[in-house]
Amino acid sequence: MNEKILTRGNLGIKRFFNLDTQVYNDGALPGKTKELLGLVASLVLRCDDCVTYHIIQCVEQNVTDPEFFEVLNIGLVVGGSITIPHLRHAVEMLEECRKKAKS
Amino acid sequence: MNEKILTRGNLGIKRFFNLDTQVYNDGALPGKTKELLGLVASLVLRCDDCVTYHIIQCVEQNVTDPEFFEVLNIGLVVGGSITIPHLRHAVEMLEECRKKAKS
Amino acid sequence: MNEKILTRGNLGIKRFFNLDTQVYNDGALPGKTKELLGLVASLVLRCDDCVTYHIIQCVEQNVTDPEFFEVLNIGLVVGGSITIPHLRHAVEMLEECRKKAKS
Amino acid sequence: MNEKILTRGNLGIKRFFNLDTQVYNDGALPGKTKELLGLVASLVLRCDDCVTYHIIQCVEQNVTDPEFFEVLNIGLVVGGSITIPHLRHAVEMLEECRKKAKS
Amino acid sequence: MNEKILTRGNLGIKRFFNLDTQVYNDGALPGKTKELLGLVASLVLRCDDCVTYHIIQCVEQNVTDPEFFEVLNIGLVVGGSITIPHLRHAVEMLEECRKKAKS
Amino acid sequence: MNEKILTRGNLGIKRFFNLDTQVYNDGALPGKTKELLGLVASLVLRCDDCVTYHIIQCVEQNVTDPEFFEVLNIGLVVGGSITIPHLRHAVEMLEECRKKAKS
Numbered sequence: 001m002n003e004k005i006l007t008r009g010n011l012g013i014k015r016f017f018n019l020d021t022q023v024y025n026d027g028a029l030p031g032k033t034k035e036l037l038g039l040v041a042s043l044v045l046r047c048d049d050c051v052t053y054h055i056i057q058c059v060e061q062n063v064t065d066p067e068f069f070e071v072l073n074i075g076l077v078v079g080g081s082i083t084i085p086h087l088r089h090a091v092e093m094l095e096e097c098r099k100k101a102k103s
Numbered sequence: 104m105n106e107k108i109l110t111r112g113n114l115g116i117k118r119f120f121n122l123d124t125q126v127y128n129d130g131a132l133p134g135k136t137k138e139l140l141g142l143v144a145s146l147v148l149r150c151d152d153c154v155t156y157h158i159i160q161c162v163e164q165n166v167t168d169p170e171f172f173e174v175l176n177i178g179l180v181v182g183g184s185i186t187i188p189h190l191r192h193a194v195e196m197l198e199e200c201r202k203k204a205k206s
Numbered sequence: 207m208n209e210k211i212l213t214r215g216n217l218g219i220k221r222f223f224n225l226d227t228q229v230y231n232d233g234a235l236p237g238k239t240k241e242l243l244g245l246v247a248s249l250v251l252r253c254d255d256c257v258t259y260h261i262i263q264c265v266e267q268n269v270t271d272p273e274f275f276e277v278l279n280i281g282l283v284v285g286g287s288i289t290i291p292h293l294r295h296a297v298e299m300l301e302e303c304r305k306k307a308k309s
Numbered sequence: 310m311n312e313k314i315l316t317r318g319n320l321g322i323k324r325f326f327n328l329d330t331q332v333y334n335d336g337a338l339p340g341k342t343k344e345l346l347g348l349v350a351s352l353v354l355r356c357d358d359c360v361t362y363h364i365i366q367c368v369e370q371n372v373t374d375p376e377f378f379e380v381l382n383i384g385l386v387v388g389g390s391i392t393i394p395h396l397r398h399a400v401e402m403l404e405e406c407r408k409k410a411k412s
Numbered sequence: 413m414n415e416k417i418l419t420r421g422n423l424g425i426k427r428f429f430n431l432d433t434q435v436y437n438d439g440a441l442p443g444k445t446k447e448l449l450g451l452v453a454s455l456v457l458r459c460d461d462c463v464t465y466h467i468i469q470c471v472e473q474n475v476t477d478p479e480f481f482e483v484l485n486i487g488l489v490v491g492g493s494i495t496i497p498h499l500r501h502a503v504e505m506l507e508e509c510r511k512k513a514k515s
Numbered sequence: 516m517n518e519k520i521l522t523r524g525n526l527g528i529k530r531f532f533n534l535d536t537q538v539y540n541d542g543a544l545p546g547k548t549k550e551l552l553g554l555v556a557s558l559v560l561r562c563d564d565c566v567t568y569h570i571i572q573c574v575e576q577n578v579t580d581p582e583f584f585e586v587l588n589i590g591l592v593v594g595g596s597i598t599i600p601h602l603r604h605a606v607e608m609l610e611e612c613r614k615k616a617k618s
Contacts (some may be wrong), residue, residue: 001500008503010478012485012538015530020493023180023527028169033136034177040140041147041181042494044391046253047458049497050181066131066216073218074137077126078144078153080389081226082248082353085255088207091214104397111400113375115229115382118221123390126218145391147494149562150355152394169525176527183492184535185456185557188564191516194523229386234375239342240383246346247353247387250597252459256387272337272422279424280343283332284350284359286595287432288454288559291461294413297420310603317606319581321435321588324427329596332424351597356561358600435592440581445548446589449555453593456556462593478543486549489538490556490565 024057032061036071039090043075046082048089055090059097068094127160135164139174142193146178149185151192158193162200171197230263238267242277245296249281252288254295261299265307274300333366341370345380348399352384355391357398364402368410377403436469444473448483451502455487458494460501467502471509480506539572547576551586554605558590561597563604570608574616583609 006014024034035057042050058068072087109117127137138160145153161171175190212220230240241263248256264274278293315323333343344366351359367377381396418426436446447469454462470480484499521529539549550572557565573583587602 001504004507005500005503008477008481010481010485010542012534013481013488013499015534016485016488016493019527019530019534020180020496023173023177027173027525028167029139029173033139034173036132036136037140037143037174037177038181041143041178044144044148044389045181045494047494047497050494064131065214069214069216069219070126070130070132070137071140073216073222074126074140075144076219076222076389077123078141078148078389078391080353080385080387080392081222082251082253082256082387083389084226085253087219088211091211092207095210104401107404108397108400111374111378113233113378113382115225116378116385116396118225119382119385119390122218122221122225123393130216147492148391150391150394153391168523172523172525172528176525176531179492179528179531181492181494183456183488183495184490184531185560185562185565186492187535188562190528191520194520195516198519226386229379229383233379234373235345235379239345240379242338242342243346243349243380243383244387247349247384250350250595251353251387270337271420275420275422275425276332276336276338276343277346279422279428280332280346281350282425282428282595283329284347284354284595284597286559286591286593286598287428288457288459288462288593289595290432291459293425294417297417298413301416310607313610314603314606317580317584319439319584319588321431322584322591322602324431325588325591325596328424328427328431329599336422354597356597356600359597432592435585435589439585440579441551441585445551446585448544448548449552449586449589450593452552452556453559453590457559457593476543482538482542482544482549483552486538486552487556489535490553490560 032058032063035061036063036067040071040075040078043072043083043086043090044079046079046086048086051086051090052093055093056097059094059101065094135161135166138164139166139170143174143178143181146175146186146189146193147182149182149189151189154189154193155196158196159200162197162204168197238264238269241267242269242273246277246281246284249278249289249292249296250285252285252292254292257292257296258299261296261303265300265303271300341367341372344370345372345376349380349384349387352381352392352395352399353388355388355395357395360395360399361402364399364406368403368406374403444470444475447473448475448479452483452487452490455484455495455498455502456491458491458498460498463498463502464505467505467509471506471513477506547573547578550576551578551582555586555590555593558587558598558601558605559594561594561601563601566601566605567608570605571612574609574612580609 039054142157145157245260248260348363351363451466554569557569
């Protein structure tokens with residue numbers, strides 16, 4: 001679907017997608033930290049698709065389970081009980097990623 | 104004001120304040136990373152008072168300017184132009200903290 | 207899923223879940239009023255899972271249909287037309303609960 | 310300012326303002342409960358002006374301090390630490406109202 | 413479902429639904445512009461059902477693809493990357509509407 | 516302040532600011548319509564600084580008072596009573612702009 005948007009969308013949309021990709025690259029902060037930042041922002045803004053995306057990236061960056069749960073805990077305290085359904089979604093996605101890695 | 108809330112507020116409120124303090128302590132992730140998580144969450148949720156709080160904590164954790172601007176950049180891309188007034192607030196607070204540190 | 211989170215999650219997450227359970231208990235305000243507060247908060251924050259949860263609790267607290275619709279009306283006026291899909295969800299859940307109670 | 314809006318604004322805006330006034334009147338639920346619903350909704354949506362308005366109305370409806378803090382506690386748990394600046398605002402407004410009542 | 417709400421809901425809810433219908437009628441601004449306003453508001457508030465509704469209305473008002481993508485671009489820049497899942501939804505809905513129109 | 520951010524901020528932030536400026540330029544839709552879109556998005560997201568910015572741009576684009584109030588009405592219905600303080604702010608800004616234009 002993103003490809004469709006990039007084919008049909010205008011120049012401004014394409015440039016935004018570029019910014020969105022580049023912002024998580026290694027820089028003064030390592031890519032791993034940036035993916036954690038993307039994850040907590042997605043959680044407090046309650047966007048399941050964005051949570052899924054950053055969970056996958058975080059797993060690739062070798063984020064451990066205790067690290068994950070500390071990020072989720074911060075999101076939960078900052079964003080409140082209203083984030084709980086998205087916390088559940090995050091934990092499900094994490095389990096799925098761990099299973100795939102084992103198989 | 105927080106003290107007033109803690110004096111007059113009920114047990115549930117006090118316990119929440121405790122959780123809120125503890126969640127940024129060193130753990131699997133260092134306190135510095137956690138403060139960056141708190142900062143980006145505050146920025147995308149557009150809370151100036153929370154941004155101020157986490158800027159001060161980040162400065163104490165020796166976050167550098169390039170690191171700060173990378174966090175703010177992620178907040179800006181995730182949260183959109185609607186976060187710009189809070190980005191401005193963050194940069195003002197950062198400047199104030201840097202000036203105080205010099206004097 | 208909540209159990210999984212409670213098993214695998216850290217202490218901070220567990221404590222938050224405790225606070226979240228206790229906050230709706232009878233106190234200076236009766237549990238019924240607190241569930242109505244939880245429902246209106248869930249509606250204006252547009253969280254379907256949370257709306258479902260509080261509808262079920264409200265039905266157990268013997269909230270009547272006219273009371274329900276007054277709460278939903280407040281949520282609608284405060285939160286605007288953007289809450290309408292969640293209002294629809296609330297009414298569907300309510301009908302389901304009423305049917306179950308009859309059977 | 311509201312008067313200016315009502316004078317200059319169009320019919321749709323005026324009708325909305327009417328709905329907004331009527332929704333908190335006594336009905337199946339008493340006005341007091343409705344003001345508590347308005348307060349918690351304002352807190353989780355983080356609107357200081359709306360919090361102020363409903364605190365004043367709640368004080369007129371004889372809401373007690375323990376009742377107030379239970380409502381604020383629910384708002385805090387549902388909306389997270391991001392609501393704390395608005396919780397502080399609520400407690401300040403409450404103190405002001407109590408002082409005025411005494412004098 | 414809306415009919416059910418209108419049958420069972422109270423007078424305040426019905427009046428709100430009326431306001432919601434009338435606000436997009438031709439006036440000082442043409443209906444087409446108003447539907448575009450409804451679309452961008454739905455996108456930045458991230459409500460897929462509302463996006464669907466306004467896409468359908470916009471197609472009926474003969475909004476062209478370049479016009480659509482300019483509105484979506486504004487929503488994306490204002491609301492940030494968190495709106496991307498809803499942008500994808502909007503483009504899918506648009507494609508579906510275009511296909512139906514051809515058949 | 517924006518200049519400071521542009522001087523000190525990183526490349527990603529500068530590029531975002533560019534996108535944010537360009538997105539309101541004349542295109543398939545006229546600049547005037549785009550400013551109205553920016554205004555309604557700012558209102559429903561409840562950002563006073565953004566509302567001020569777009570009111571000024573709209574006045575320059577010769578938006579009339581009846582047009583303004585129709586946009587504000589849409590924002591009010593979509594975003595609910597929680598937008599009222601920002602609606603008040605918008606009307607104040609509009610009055611100020613009209614006065615300046617006369618003097």
